[in-house]
Amino acid sequence: SREAMGGEALLKKLKNKPDATAEDYLPARDFLRPKMVVINGGKNVLLDGPTFRNSPNFAVNPKGITNLTVRNCTIHNDYWAQNGDALDISACQNVVVYHCLVNAGDDGICMKSSGDRAPDNPALRNVLIADCTVGQSHGGFVIGSNTDGGMQNIWVTDCRFLGSDIGVRVKSNAGRGGLVSNIYVDNITMRNILHEAILFDTYYEDVPAGREKGSGLPATPTKVPDFQQFHFNNITCQGAEVAMYFRGLPQQPVHDLTFTNVSIQADKGVEAESIHNLTFQNVQLNVAQGPAIPATAAKEIKVL
Incomplete structure (x- = not known):
């Protein structure tokens, strides 16, 4: 990629500078390592059977495709691979991901959606x-963190999450959030989850190496994430640090979620805000x- 070439040129230049300091190398952190496979646009795309290993950045990143099928694929990145997402589906429509085996240095199977779209015309839908x-x-x-293009009609079924940091991870923040609704997650088995079995976080912040997190929300937040109409059914988790974590925004809580036939064994139960x-x-x-x-959470949770 152009970014990777720029970073390589900078490092070659500094290699010939005997008095180079650590500060001289700091700009290199802004040059992105290239993604392994990007398919940008088109219709009726099929990925059937390949193996993708050790990508510099995301392994497979289809964008803006209508009628996409990814099946029988193996994607493997080592656990320490920064930004080593396995499969990132971005702003696609009519998608099937079937019978894939994934290990990642970052997110496993991830949905992303960017752009200014009307709520009834989400950029990512029917998955x-x-x-x-x-x-x-x-x-x-994973959903997010880019959700400002909107997402609708996603069904995740008959999947296994084994040893991941988080089982189901829904994340975004003010500035890149949008409406995410009609999400169905059922018949999921999780084991040995390091942190949360199920997480909703509207304060997510992606912090590059060498930088620190910001402090809170902007004064007038825009593109606020709206997570609603998620339905979880037949979920089991054997081992997690936290069963469920919810953190909505004061002006836009995480709302209208249902959990049916769910069994989670964890160190802690529900942690909730907004x-x-x-x-x-x-x-x-x-x-x-x-x-x-x-x-503090019980008044907003109806137990049947």
Whole structure:
């Protein structure tokens, strides 16, 4: 990529500078390593059977495709590979991801969507993810952090998340958020999740190496994430640090989520901030410490 070539040129120049300091090398962090496979635009695209290993950045990144099928693929990046996402589906429509095996240095199977779109015309919609196994990764199934183009009608079914940092990870923040709705997650098995089994975070911040996180929201936030109408059914997790984590914005809570036939074994139960209208039906949270549902969250969670 042009960015990688620029970074290489800078490093060659500094190699011939005997008095180069650490500060001289800092600009190199802004040059992106190239993605392995990017398919940008088009219709009726099929990826069937290949193996992708050790990508410098994202491994496979289809963008703006209508009618995309990814099946029988193996994607492997080592756990330490920074930005080593496995499969990032960006602003595509009518997508099937089937029978894939994934290990990633970052997110496993991830949905992204950018651009100014009307709420009834999301850039990413009609996605089926079925019979996939995700091992080491920052998240097994991930939404975000770019959601400002909108997402609708995603079904994740019959998948296994084994040893990932987070099982189901939904993340965005003010400035790159949009409406994400009609998401169905069912028949999921998780084991040995390092942190949260299920996470919703509207304060996500992607911090490049050598930089520090910002402080809070902008004074007048725009492109605020709106996570609603998520439905979880037949979910089991054997081992996690936190069963469920929700962090909405004060002006836009995470809202209208349903959890049915869910069993999670974790150190801690629910952690919640700015949520509204969650429904638990036949939900079993077996936690080692603290209440499964804290009093601060109980008023917004209907237990059936």
